[in-house]
Structures are given as C-alpha cells and as structure tokens.
Amino acid sequence: MNVQSAEFIKSAVKPTEYPPPQLPEIAFAGRSNVGKSSLINTLVNRKRLVKTSNTPGRTRLLNFFAVNGRIGFVDLPGYGYAKVPKTVRQRWGPMVEAYLSERGCLRGVVLLIDLRRDPGSEEINLLHWLADRTLPVRIVLTKADKLSKSRQKLRRQKIAAALRISASELILFSAKTRAGRDDLWREILSMADEAQP
Numbered sequence: 688m689n690v691q692s693a694e695f696i697k698s699a700v701k702p703t704e705y706p707p708p709q710l711p712e713i714a715f716a717g718r719s720n721v722g723k724s725s726l727i728n729t730l731v732n733r734k735r736l737v738k739t740s741n742t743p744g745r746t747r748l749l750n751f752f753a754v755n756g757r758i759g760f761v762d763l764p765g766y767g768y769a770k771v772p773k774t775v776r777q778r779w780g781p782m783v784e785a786y787l788s789e790r791g792c793l794r795g796v797v798l799l800i801d802l803r804r805d806p807g808s809e810e811i812n813l814l815h816w817l818a819d820r821t822l823p824v825r826i827v828l829t830k831a832d833k834l835s836k837s838r839q840k841l842r843r844q845k846i847a848a849a850l851r852i853s854a855s856e857l858i859l860f861s862a863k864t865r866a867g868r869d870d871l872w873r874e875i876l877s878m879a880d881e882a883q884p
Contacts, residue, residue, distance in 0.1 A: 688872040691755050693731035698748040700782055706751050708792035711879040712759035716783075716813065717799030719765030722829040725862035726799060727752070727760055730872065737762055749786055758879050761786070761793075766809050787822065795823035795878030797871070802828040802842050802859065806849050814850065825858065825874045826850070832861040 696706050715723050724737040731754055750762040763783050787793065796817055800806055817824050828846060831839055839859060847854040858874065860867035 688730075688755075688876065690731045693733055693736050693752060693754045695736065696751040696753055696759075698750050700748055702785060702789055705749075705786075705790065706759075708790070710753060710757065710759040710792065711794045712751075712761050712790065712792050713794060713875050713878060714761040714763055714787065714796045715799065716763045716796055717765060717829075718801070718804075718807070718809065721765065721799045721801050722862060723762055723765065723799055726797075726827065726829060726860060726871075727762060729862045729865055729868055730754075730875075731760075749782065758875070759792070787817070788820070793822070794880075795825065795875075797875065798824055798826050799829050799860075800826060800846060802831050802839065802846070803833060806846060811850070823878045825871070825878065826852075826856065827858045827860045827867065827871060829860050829862070831859040831866055832863045 697704070699705050715727060717723050727737045728734060731752075736752065737750070747764055749764075752760040752762070754760060763786070787796070798810065798813065800810055814824065828843060834842060843854045843857055843859065847857055858867050858870050860871060
C-alpha cells in the first residue's frame with residue numbers, strides 16, 4: 688500500500704463521540720506494550736502518528752485515524768498489565784466492547800500478540816467473542832526481530848497450536864525491520880473491502 692496521507696482524526700470514549708462512519712474501519716487490539724503504536728506507525732510510514740511509550744497502558748481512549756482518505760484505523764486501549772488505576776482499566780472493557788459491537792463501519796480486527804509470549808486468556812476470549820459476532824480477525828505476531836529465524840518458526844508453531852489454527856494464518860511482524868508490513872497491508876485491504884454496505 689502506497690500511503691500518501693495518514694492523519695489523526697480524534698479520540699473517543701463512547702459512540703456519541705465517534706467520528707462519522709464514512710470509512711471502512713480496522714481496529715487494532717492487543718495486550719499493553721505489544722507494539723500496537725509502532726505497528727500502526729510502520730504501516731503508514733510515519734514515525735510519530737501514533738505516540739509510542741515504554742510504559743504499558745498509555746492508550747486510554749479509542750483513537751481514530753484516516754489513511755489515504757480511504758480506510759480508518761482505530762487504536763484500541765491495550766489490556767493486561769497496564770500501569771493505570773483499576774478504575775480506569777474497568778472502564779476500558781465496556782468502552783472497547785461498545786465499539787466492537789456497535790460500529791457499523793468496522794470491517795475487521797487486527798489482534799497483536801508478542802511472538803515471545805504465549806497467548807493468554809484475554810487473547811483467546813477475544814477471539815471467541817469476535818467469532819461469535821462474525822467479525823473478521825487477523826493475528827499478527829509482533830517483535831519478530833527479537834528472535835532468530837529458527838526461534839521465530841518454533842514460536843509461531845507453538846502459538847498456532849495454542850490458538851488451534853494453522854501457523855500460516857499468523858503474520859510475523861517487526862516494526863524495526865518492517866518484515867510483514869506488505870503481508871499485513873494485503874490482509875487489511877482484504878478485510879476493508881469485504882462486506883461493504
């Protein structure tokens with residue numbers, strides 16, 4: 688994908704604050720510190736479109752972006768060990784669920800999992816939840832550059848077994864080397880073009 692423009696639209700907490708549903712949207716979900724911001728920045732060839740942080744849990748709102756005026760990206764708050772008050776974490780679930788349940792222009796979800804970690808109950812529960820709603824999902828294994836090629840293969844197979852899917856369904860990705868960028872763009876465009884109203 689040749690990215691000519693990428694812009695931040697707005698942040699939101701509830702449906703009344705969402706931007707108008709003019710573009711097909713792809714949501715990005717994953718555990719805190721899995722590399723969502725870095726992945727989105729890599730996809731759109733920008734260094735700071737999405738703010739990155741070493742502190743888990745910096746994304747606390749739904750952040751909407753427009754790419755080439757053709758497709759919307761939505762950065763969802765991370766889950767897991769985010770260093771935020773429990774009351775804030777408890778608000779995230781309903782906020783994300785409302786978006787995933789009610790957003791008519793949502794075309795699919797990209798779920799990020801750190802290649803070095805086994806999928807947890809959060810990832811498995813989210814996949815079941817999305818399947819129940821027949822929302823397309825693509826799974827990306829981030830931080831691939833942290834492991835050797837042989838270790839990448841082993842981890843990919845182990846994660847695939849845990850999720851009960853084929854290893855070929857998992858996209859290896861590295862924001863550092865840009866590995867997997869083109870493969871992921873193909874999947875994103877495929878989801879965005881599916882089931883247009």
